[in-house]
Amino acid sequence: MSPTRHPTRAITREIRTRSPKRRGPERRELETLGWPETAIRVSDVMARPPVTVRWGVTVGAAWQLMRTRRLRHLPVLDDADRLVGIVTDRDLRQVILDPAIQEQLGNIPKALNILAVKEVMTWGVVTTRPDIEIREAARLMHEQKLGALPVVDRGRVVGILTERDVIKTFVRVLGEGILSKPERWGLEH
16 A cells, blocks of 8 residues: 555655654654764864863962953863863852952952962863763753863863854754755655
């Protein structure tokens, strides 16, 4: 029996109502069909080598480094080069603009040179590995509301993946027309 065609639609009923090829969420199947055949890994798009800061550095030095390098996230390392946290431009702005700190320490320049990064950084940093697919890292960033993920391999920070890296990658993929080519989805005309 041949598939029935709806009079006003070119897509056969068999295709419109078919079950997924594999068991599991249909969304995953559509993502797989619409994504490039060669997986884009975090290592392909991350910034390397990462700009890092030691946890004993002053807030003023970290702020100056972020301004000169035009960064918003700095992985923080301890004395043994292990990742212990991340400091963001938001963390530093909160310190600079916090009235309690201004009152306690007096003027802002003095506060910037007294406080250490370890006193203002985020300690529980979420990381990723270089071999993870970019879409999984992007999903993690979206779900956790993160602007950057330090990339860790064998206990060492080897790069950093930022929102900007992810967006650049998706713009490139969309620009290649991958999602606009129905033949890539496995649908026959």
